[in-house]
Every structure is written in C-alpha cells, then in structure tokens.
Amino acid sequence: xxxxxxxxxxxxxxxxxxxxxxxxxxxxxxxxxxxxxxxxxxxxxxxxxxxxxxxxxxxxxxxxxxxxxxxxxxxxxxxxxxxxxxxxxxxxxxxxxxxxxxxxxxxxxxxxx
Amino acid sequence: xxxxxxxxxxxxxxxxxxxxxxxxxxxxxxxxxxxxxxxxxxxxxxxxxxxxxxxxxxxxxxxxxxxxxxxxxxxxxxxxxxxxxxxxxxxxxxxxxxxxxxxxxxxxxxxxxxxxxxxxxxxxxxxxxxxxxxxxxxxxxxxxxxxxxxxxxxxxxxxxxxxxxxxxxxxxxxxxxxxxxxxxxxxxxxxxxxxxxxxxxxxxxxxxxxxxxxxxxxxxxxxxxxxxxxxxxxxxxxxxxxxxxxxxxxxxxxxxxxxxxxxxxxxxxxxxxxxxxxxxxxxxxxxxxxxxxxxxxxxxxxxxxxxxxxxxxxxxxxxxxxxxxxxxxxxxxxxxxxxxxxxxxxxxxxxxxxxxxxxxxxxxxxxxxxxxxxxxxxxxxxxxxxxxxxxxxxxxxxxxxxxxxxxxxxxxxxxx
Numbered sequence: 001x002x003x004x005x006x007x008x009x010x011x012x013x014x015x016x017x018x019x020x021x022x023x024x025x026x027x028x029x030x031x032x033x034x035x036x037x038x039x040x041x042x043x044x045x046x047x048x049x050x051x052x053x054x055x056x057x058x059x060x061x062x063x064x065x066x067x068x069x070x071x072x073x074x075x076x077x078x079x080x081x082x083x084x085x086x087x088x089x090x091x092x093x094x095x096x097x098x099x100x101x102x103x104x105x106x107x108x109x110x111x112x113x
Numbered sequence: 114x115x116x117x118x119x120x121x122x123x124x125x126x127x128x129x130x131x132x133x134x135x136x137x138x139x140x141x142x143x144x145x146x147x148x149x150x151x152x153x154x155x156x157x158x159x160x161x162x163x164x165x166x167x168x169x170x171x172x173x174x175x176x177x178x179x180x181x182x183x184x185x186x187x188x189x190x191x192x193x194x195x196x197x198x199x200x201x202x203x204x205x206x207x208x209x210x211x212x213x214x215x216x217x218x219x220x221x222x223x224x225x226x227x228x229x230x231x232x233x234x235x236x237x238x239x240x241x242x243x244x245x246x247x248x249x250x251x252x253x254x255x256x257x258x259x260x261x262x263x264x265x266x267x268x269x270x271x272x273x274x275x276x277x278x279x280x281x282x283x284x285x286x287x288x289x290x291x292x293x294x295x296x297x298x299x300x301x302x303x304x305x306x307x308x309x310x311x312x313x314x315x316x317x318x319x320x321x322x323x324x325x326x327x328x329x330x331x332x333x334x335x336x337x338x339x340x341x342x343x344x345x346x347x348x349x350x351x352x353x354x355x356x357x358x359x360x361x362x363x364x365x366x367x368x369x370x371x372x373x374x375x376x377x378x379x380x381x382x383x384x385x386x387x388x389x390x391x392x393x394x395x396x397x398x399x400x401x402x403x404x405x406x407x408x409x410x411x412x413x414x415x416x417x418x419x420x421x422x423x424x425x426x427x428x429x430x431x432x433x434x435x436x437x438x439x440x441x442x443x444x445x446x447x448x449x450x451x452x453x454x455x456x457x458x459x460x461x462x463x464x465x466x467x468x469x470x471x472x473x474x475x476x477x478x479x480x481x482x483x484x485x486x487x488x489x490x491x492x493x494x495x496x497x498x499x500x501x502x503x504x505x506x507x508x509x510x511x512x513x514x515x516x517x518x519x520x521x522x523x524x525x526x527x528x529x
Contacts, residue, residue, distance in 0.1 A: 015163040020252035024128040030167040048168040
C-alpha cells in the first residue's frame, strides 16, 4: 500500500454563519466518512491545523502565510491506498469536496526502493 | 422520515442541546447582562468544534469540551468589552475558572429551565417568547426561525432584539428559587412549548427537516420541566407530543408528499413512542387541554385502521375540550370533523362550520376550507366541494398544502 497526504484547503472563515444544524450535519458526515475509511483500512491519521502560524524565508520571520489567502490549509489527512487513482476515488466522497473545499493529494515517497 | 431516522434525530442532537445548555450555564455564571457576548461565545465554540472534530473526531466528553471552549471565549469577549466600556462589572465567576467544565446533568438542566422561564417573560408577546426560546435554548439562527415559523427575517430580527433587551434584565430568575418561578410561569411555559410543537407539526408536511426540529426541541424542553417537577400538566403535554411524533414516519410518502391520517400506513407508526406516550399519561389527571388532546391522539394511535377509529369517543373529548377552552374555533372545527364520522346530521355540521369563518382571519383558512370540502364531499355535493378546494388552494401556506389540495382535486368524491 502507498501513503498519501491530503491537504484540505478552505477559507479560514469556513463555518461562520452556519446554523447549528448545518454544523452538526457537517460533523456527522465527516465522522461517517472517517469511520468508513477506517473500516476499509485506508485511514492512517488526520489533524486540523491552526489558522495562523509563521513563515521563515531568507532568515526573515513573518506571520502567515495565509492571511491574504482564500485557500488556507485547514487540515491534513494521511491515507493508505494502492494508487493515486484509488485514493482519488476515495477523496471524491470526502464531505469537504461536496462543500466546495479544495483537496490537494500527494503521494508520500517511499524510502525503500 | 423512517422510524430509525426519528429515533436517530432525537438522540443525535448534541449541538442543539449544548447550545441551550451552554447559554444557560454561562448566563447563570456571568450574568444576563452579558447575553450578547455569551451567545457569540457559544457560536464560536461550535465553529471551533466544526474545525477540529472533522479531523480528530468527537472528543470523549464533547459537552465538556464545548462548554470549556465557550466559557473561555466568553471570558475573552467580556474582558474585551470591559476595555471599551469600563463601567461593566466583573462577574464573580471570573476568578479561578475550572480547567474543564464537567457539569452534572441536573445542574445544566436546572440552568436551562431557569433560562426557559426567563424567555417566557410576561412583558413579551407569545410569538416573541417562542422566538427567543428557539434562539437562546435551541440554537436556531434567524434564518432557521424565519423558515420554521414562516416569518420574514426582518420581523424575526426585530423581535429578537426586543426580547434580548428584556432577557438582559432578567438576571433575578437565576437567583430566586426555581419552584417559585415555575409556579408563576408554568402556564406560559407549557403554552410556548405546545405552540412550538404545533408549529413544527403543522408546517412540516414533508418539506424541510427544520420543522421536525421544532417538535424535537419542544419534547426536549418539556422533558426538562418534567424531570424537575413531575406535574400532571407537563406529563400530559409530553404524552401528547410523543403520540404525535409517533406518527411522523407515516406522514409522508416516498416523494415527501403529505399523507392524511386516512392514507397513512399505520404499521410505520413508532410503537416505542406510543408506549412512551402512554407511560406519561397521568393516572388521576386534572383536566387540562393537553390531557384531553393527548387522549384524542392516543385514540388515533391505538385504532387499528382509520375505519375502526372510535370517533364517538373523540367527539366527546372534543366537546369536553370546547367547554374547557371556550371560544377556540379550531377545537370546534375538529369536533365537527370528528362528529361527521358519527352519524350526526351533516347539514347541521356544515352550518356550524360556516359560523367559524373568523378562522380565515386567524391564518387558518386552509384548515377551514379543507373541513368544508370534507363535509360537502360527505354530503355528496361534488361541484361545491371542488370550488371550496379551489378556495383552499388560495389559503395554502406551504407547497405541501398545495400538493395535498391538488391531489384531492384530482380524485373523485369519495374517496376524500
């Protein structure tokens, strides 16, 4: 099995103005999705990220990098699948995609050849 | 909605429940004067949960997690407000806040009950009491309230602004003994929950899920009152709500179109909820509106088929109800319909119905026109019935209302 990193990109204001029913529905959908991934052995790990952080470039530290960005990385998943095609099939069903967020999928390079 | 979905929806209501619980607990700690900061803090806590739980799953004690985040948010917001308005007094609870709030359920219920009583403030109109209850105890946003009550958003906003102003000055209700406040406002609070349930029951007709939410919330809040104080009136109201909820799974067809009682598949009725209804019915009850209506609902729930319904019993119960609540045209209308199945002279019933024309002005023109169409149909006056159905179409409040009339128009007479 190969491993993939999913970068979930969304507006940092995501969720603002949602009704409590919409939020509850959103969380329920996610939990159901993760449950299904775990059942099928695709799930490895996932974590949300704080909306703010810092960037260092040329020894200059700045806040950011996403203050201006409409699509900040809000969280990451590690999934296991046989191929990029297979993992994209899984990602298609992610509730985030249905809600208009962007997901970047990258295969993690294996150390052993 | 399947029986499973109904049970599921009743159980899986964390956000709604916690919204009221957090608001109530934080108001009791920090004071009703900080209502706005508290409501914002509660909303922030939900957004934080949405961001995190999507990845990390729901924590072991989600209620404590939300409560702690909301509490910290509220402290930050109130501190910020104090920098701008230096005259704001600092609540005692600011000192040494506990690291995590694992609160006993009885404490949270007590606080919610107090907030519910505060929402039923005599200075507010019935409609305002309903709106503010849905807002602060059930986590309904302005859009949800306007959708559920079929009101303009602006009107909801206006009502909320005024009700919040009243609520901000109602801090005393968190200090006076609960029994006293409950005694003083129990009639109002029961009526508000009765109306919230009815509003959900009436407007649903298979459209959005929001209306069912109203029913579930009414049950939850009535349950809180009953847990605290086992009075007959509360028990009867709860029984009524259970009996009516039991029929939810059968109320719509697979396309979401509303089905009349006669058309419903009774095997879909939720027997567990019906049993719950019976277990709530008081043994030696005092006669109340809720008790009589619960009995009527129980007669429907136990009838094997529409044809086998004990209409005589239902008609008698409605007659008793008419005496108990004089001047209620909708009760009289229901009594007339019940009697139409018991062999009473139909023309007489139609004449009685004609005198209830004021229902139209009360926004119940749809019910009135449908009842007339029903009697005309039974009298065998097909043409008149069709023109009355046309009239009902004009009074229809929802798409489902319209669909029902159109379906009736398409069918001959009988069957109605």
